[in-house]
Amino acid sequence: MSAVYGLYEDGDAAQIAVDALRAGGVYDNEIVVISSEPMEDYEFGAIDHRSRLWYVASAGGVLGCAGAVWLTRFTEIAWPLSTGNMPIVAWWPNLIVVFELTMLGAILSTVAALVVTGGLARRVPPLYDPAISTGKILVGVDSPRDRAAVERAILSAGSPVVVR
Amino acid sequence: MTVDLDRCTGCGACVTACHAENNIPTVGDEQAARGRAMHWIRVERYWDGEFPDARLKFRPVMCQQCDAAPCEPVCPTYASHHTDEGLNAQVYNRCIGTRYCANACPYNVRFFDFFNPQWPKPLDAQLNPDVSIREVGVMEKCTFCVQRIHAVEIQAKADKREVKDGEIQPACAQSCSAKALVFGDLNDPESDVSRLSRAERGAKLLEELGTQPKITYLAKQTQA
Amino acid sequence: MSHPAHERLTVDLLRPLEQTSWRFYLLVAFLGSIVAMGLGTWLYQMYMGFGMTGINMPVYWAFYITNFVFWIGISHAGTLISAILRLVNAGWRRPVTRCAEVITAFALMIGAMFPIIHLGRPWLFFWLVPYPNQRLIWPNFRSPLVWDFFAISTYLTGSLLFLFLPMIPDFALIRDRATGFRRRAYGLLSLGWRGTTTQWHRLETAMQIMAIAIIPVAVSVHTIVSFDFSMAPVPMWHSTMFGPYFVAGAIFSGIAGLIIAMASLRKFLHLERYLHPVHFENLGKLLLMMSLLWGYFIFAERLTTWFGNDVGEMNVFYVTQRGSFSPLYWTMVVCNLVIPFTILALRWLRTIAGCVVASFSVCIGMWLERFLIVVPSLSHKYLPYSWGHYRPRPVEIMITVATFAAMTLLYTLFSKFVPIISIWELKAGDHPSSELYPAAMHEHSLGETRA
Numbered sequence: 001m002s003a004v005y006g007l008y009e010d011g012d013a014a015q016i017a018v019d020a021l022r023a024g025g026v027y028d029n030e031i032v033v034i035s036s037e038p039m040e041d042y043e044f045g046a047i048d049h050r051s052r053l054w055y056v057a058s059a060g061g062v063l064g065c066a067g068a069v070w071l072t073r074f075t076e077i078a079w080p081l082s083t084g085n086m087p088i089v090a091w092w093p094n095l096i097v098v099f100e101l102t103m104l105g106a107i108l109s110t111v112a113a114l115v116v117t118g119g120l121a122r123r124v125p126p127l128y129d130p131a132i133s134t135g136k137i138l139v140g141v142d143s144p145r146d147r148a149a150v151e152r153a154i155l156s157a158g159s160p161v162v163v164r
Numbered sequence: 165m166t167v168d169l170d171r172c173t174g175c176g177a178c179v180t181a182c183h184a185e186n187n188i189p190t191v192g193d194e195q196a197a198r199g200r201a202m203h204w205i206r207v208e209r210y211w212d213g214e215f216p217d218a219r220l221k222f223r224p225v226m227c228q229q230c231d232a233a234p235c236e237p238v239c240p241t242y243a244s245h246h247t248d249e250g251l252n253a254q255v256y257n258r259c260i261g262t263r264y265c266a267n268a269c270p271y272n273v274r275f276f277d278f279f280n281p282q283w284p285k286p287l288d289a290q291l292n293p294d295v296s297i298r299e300v301g302v303m304e305k306c307t308f309c310v311q312r313i314h315a316v317e318i319q320a321k322a323d324k325r326e327v328k329d330g331e332i333q334p335a336c337a338q339s340c341s342a343k344a345l346v347f348g349d350l351n352d353p354e355s356d357v358s359r360l361s362r363a364e365r366g367a368k369l370l371e372e373l374g375t376q377p378k379i380t381y382l383a384k385q386t387q388a
Numbered sequence: 389m390s391h392p393a394h395e396r397l398t399v400d401l402l403r404p405l406e407q408t409s410w411r412f413y414l415l416v417a418f419l420g421s422i423v424a425m426g427l428g429t430w431l432y433q434m435y436m437g438f439g440m441t442g443i444n445m446p447v448y449w450a451f452y453i454t455n456f457v458f459w460i461g462i463s464h465a466g467t468l469i470s471a472i473l474r475l476v477n478a479g480w481r482r483p484v485t486r487c488a489e490v491i492t493a494f495a496l497m498i499g500a501m502f503p504i505i506h507l508g509r510p511w512l513f514f515w516l517v518p519y520p521n522q523r524l525i526w527p528n529f530r531s532p533l534v535w536d537f538f539a540i541s542t543y544l545t546g547s548l549l550f551l552f553l554p555m556i557p558d559f560a561l562i563r564d565r566a567t568g569f570r571r572r573a574y575g576l577l578s579l580g581w582r583g584t585t586t587q588w589h590r591l592e593t594a595m596q597i598m599a600i601a602i603i604p605v606a607v608s609v610h611t612i613v614s615f616d617f618s619m620a621p622v623p624m625w626h627s628t629m630f631g632p633y634f635v636a637g638a639i640f641s642g643i644a645g646l647i648i649a650m651a652s653l654r655k656f657l658h659l660e661r662y663l664h665p666v667h668f669e670n671l672g673k674l675l676l677m678m679s680l681l682w683g684y685f686i687f688a689e690r691l692t693t694w695f696g697n698d699v700g701e702m703n704v705f706y707v708t709q710r711g712s713f714s715p716l717y718w719t720m721v722v723c724n725l726v727i728p729f730t731i732l733a734l735r736w737l738r739t740i741a742g743c744v745v746a747s748f749s750v751c752i753g754m755w756l757e758r759f760l761i762v763v764p765s766l767s768h769k770y771l772p773y774s775w776g777h778y779r780p781r782p783v784e785i786m787i788t789v790a791t792f793a794a795m796t797l798l799y800t801l802f803s804k805f806v807p808i809i810s811i812w813e814l815k816a817g818d819h820p821s822s823e824l825y826p827a828a829m830h831e832h833s834l835g836e837t838r839a
Contacts, residue, residue: 036561037815038588048586051593057601071518075526082246083236085376086530093237093530096612100538103605107546110597111553118590120556120579128582133564135394199444199776208773225771234621240533241515242525258525260515261438261508262533263448267766268620272446272774276508278439300437301508370770373621 003127004150005032005140006159011042014137017157018044024149026141032127034138044139056113057106064105068098127164165308165337166360167224169384171344174207174222178336178345182226185309185335187295189281202275204306205336221384224345226336227252227273227306228369228377235265235274243303250350250378251308259302266303270370271377274305308347309334329355350378394815397662398561401807401814404657405562412804419797426790430505433783438508442781446774447766451784452506453616454758455791458641459499460540460613461634461754465642466492466547467606469671471599480670482817483662486810487653488646489551494798495645496544498791503536505787532615539612543605550598553591556581557812610638617761623700624693624765633685637754640678640724644750647671649799651744653808662809665740672743675750676732683725703768712777713764716756723753 008014014033021031031044039045072094080088115121129138139157144150151161182188182205191200205226212219233252236244243258244265266274280300283291291297294311298304313332320327329348337345348357360366365383433440443450469488473481504513516527516537527534559578563571581587614634617625627633647668654663690709693701708717727749731742767776802808 033585034583035588036557036583037812038592039585040588045585045588048589051589053590053593053597057597072529075518076529079242079524079526081242081528083239083242083244083528083530084234084246085232086237090237090530093535096535096608096615097529097538099608100535100542100605103601103608104542104545106601107542107549107598107605110594110601111549114553114590114594115579118587119584120581120587122580125580126582130564132583133561195439198442199446200439201445206773208771210773223773225773237528237530238532238619240527240531240537242528258515258523259508260510260512262503262506263443263508264531264533264616264620266446266448267622270621270770272769272771275445276438276443276448278443279437300439303508373770375621 003140003142003164004144005138005162006154007131007136007138008159011039013158014139015042015044017139020153020157024153030141032140032142034132036132036135053110053113057110060109061102061106065098065102068101072097165347166357166380166382168344168382171342172222172224173342176207177339177341178205178224179203181335181339185292187291187297200278225271228271228379231376232374234268234375238264238268254305256298256302261301270373274303277302397814398811401809401811404803415800419793422793423790423797426787429783429786440783442779442784444776446769446776447763447778449762450778451780451788452502453762455788456499456502457613457758458755459495461638461641462645463492463495464606464638465646467602468639471603474599479817480667482813483809484667487650487808490802491645491649492547493551494795496547498794500540532619535612539609543609546602546605550602553594554810555806558807561811607635610635622765622769624704629689636681636685640682641754643671643675643678644747647743647747651740668740668743669738672732672738679725679728700770704765707768708760708764717760720753720756723749
């Protein structure tokens with residue numbers, strides 16, 4: 001795969017580059033912007049669909065809750081031992097375990113979803129440039145359809161073209 | 165069980181018998197001074213009044229085998245649980261030694277094995293083969309001599325008859341010279357222990373805590 | 389985003405990772421030896437028998453449980469600062485969050501050791517885990533100790549993840565500047581982080597979710613620890629107030645621990661540019677507030693007990709107020725109320741040094757408070773014939789000291805391998821938060837889907 005990109009000094013320059021790419025016919029979801037800080041005060045930092053992590057977390061919570069209810073009920077019925085005149089399936093204390101496992105389900109599913117949807121822990125390293133760590137912002141296209149247009153846009157925004 | 169405080173002389177035969185029957189080690193004077201003596205039944209001694217009119221009151225206290233035992237729900241491994249016969253069982257093999265049951269017991273009748281038990285010769289020849297020896301790190305307490313209960317029940321079943329009232333004698337009841345300790349079946353309204361439990365001067369220890377103890381203490385009659 | 393300032397920030401915050409002085413090695417060796425002695429003491433205790441401790445009938449819980457509750461309490465620092473301040477968008481939290489989260493993670497790990505250390509047969513601790521086994525037995529879910537297991541496991545997992553997630557971009561930063569083995573190690577830790585807009589969004593959303601999730605977990609953890617006491621019919625334990633009381637006490641001791649940690653870092657890692665006196669002032673005001681809250685709970689508990697005049701409870705009440713525990717009791721009151729209030733209420737005393745002094749006082753006071761909850765009640769239960777007393781033995785003191793050394797050691801080692809102030813979060817503070825710019829509500833930015 002080949003990628004074409006430029007490195008820009010700050011958010012303003014990066015915004016110009018993104019706009020130039022759009023003018024050159026590149027679609028928004030083809031533009032790659034990589035930075036060492038979240039650039040949420042710039043328009044390009046908002047290019048993304050609504051995060052579905054909340055639903056994943058809720059689903060994980062429900063799974064944890066169901067699992068805990070099953071665990072406590074099933075084990076208390078499978079080996080019924082009377083303690084302190086309490087019922088065999090004692091729902092008051094079980095609620096505590098249910099709560100904890102619900103939260104654990106939500107937390108673990110959130111982290112798992114982050115790793116998956118954030119594209120972390122991938123075998124083949126995708127596009128990256130170590131200059132980003134010095135504060136530069138990478139704006140480019142991965143496998144561009146119209147390479148010349150992309151290169152023109154990058155140059156026009158003020159950065160030498162880098163091909164990876 | 166009922167304990168007649170009027171009859172108890174504080175002789176301590178019950179304590180000795182319990183040690184002998186249940187393989188309870190003596191811990192030595194240094195450990196006993198540090199509060200680690202393991203007397204599954206102990207005779208509590210209280211002074212009443214001032215010298216020279218001081219009077220002594222004795223109260224033997226052992227596991228009350230509570231129906232709503234606070235020691236049972238707190239054990240994480242079910243080592244302390246309630247049997248169908250109504251006893252509070254202590255399963256040594258499941259005990260991991262959190263000692264929560266001992267803290268929850270308001271009667272302080274649960275004991276912890278701080279060290280592996282030692283019996284200096286020739287005391288080791290006196291050990292009861294019917295009772296297991298507890299290793300370091302587990303809790304133990306009065307079982308109402310469950311080995312004797314089971315032995316009699318098994319014998320009765322083999323003989324195809326009911327257990328007779330007074331046939332099961334825990335070591336403490338058996339050795340009490342004043343016959344202050346009476347053991348029996350509380351489910352049988354005609355047994356000695358049931359009739360004594362219904363006596364006027366009967367009361368339960370720390371009843372207000374809601375533990376529903378099974379042992380009734382018959383109050384000492386006041387002197388004329 | 390002035391470049392030179394950010395570059396300087398990076399250099400300053402990565403300096404502890406890149407430069408090591410002989411003082412570091414000396415400190416690690418010293419702390420490591422104390423920790424090793426503590427471990428050896430524990431092995432000695434396991435080998436010789438639990439009788440080597442000062443535990444007896446009726447005081448079956450003492451130092452180890454005190455330490456357990458104390459360390460779990462300290463662990464509430466991270467959650468309060470990180471999660472709550474993150475949720476209310478308090479900007480001053482940025483340099484402080486990681487210091488706090490690290491305290492949580494390590495304090496939890498140390499605190500979680502104590503339920504194992506205090507067991508009579510610690511090699512069987514795994515019986516609290518619900519797994520199918522040959523014994524055909526499951527743990528007793530009615531037991532507060534099993535609740536402890538679930539609560540602490542959940543909180544530990546949650547805190548470690550809450551700590552780890554924002555470290556990922558910083559690991560990427562270090563990876564890019566490192567070479568050789570360090571590059572590969574930090575590369576692994578950074579999970580291949582790049583910094584695309586999608587990744588930043590996901591990360592920030594995940595942090596938001598985690599912050600919301602971790603707060604109820606933290607509250608539940610110390611409540612459940614308090615249930616270890618309040619579920620038992622012991623005089624002055626069986627109180628309905630223990631849940632909130634313990635949580636307030638936990639946050640109180642947690643903030644104190646955080647102030648001490650931050651002040652130490654500021655001094656030894658030369659972070660004066662990043663940890664400002666205003667941070668300590670703010671935390672100091674929080675500490676003052678928690679001190680007053682703690683005082684309120686103590687007052688409510690003591691007044692209710694005194695007014696109720698229950699025989700069993702009054703024995704414990706007087707033995708702490710006037711009897712053999714009274715020196716410890718009044719020391720606790722002075723350390724938790726008088727000293728912090730005096731220092732933190734007067735602005736000219738509320739300096740960094742003042743806050744640190746107040747925090748040490750609070751740590752001592754809160755440790756004593758845990759001790760005074762556990763031991764006086766157990767030594768004076770309902771039957772006076774079996775009242776007892778407790779004196780700690782060398783094994784317990786050694787293990788207690790070793791845990792303080794372990795905490796310091798873990799913290800020192802952490803600050804050597806991970807930047808103790810979150811670099812990207814500090815830089816991101818220059819960018820207004822996304823709340824000011826609504827996320828792509830209408831998905832016009834996406835354009836056509838990929839062919």
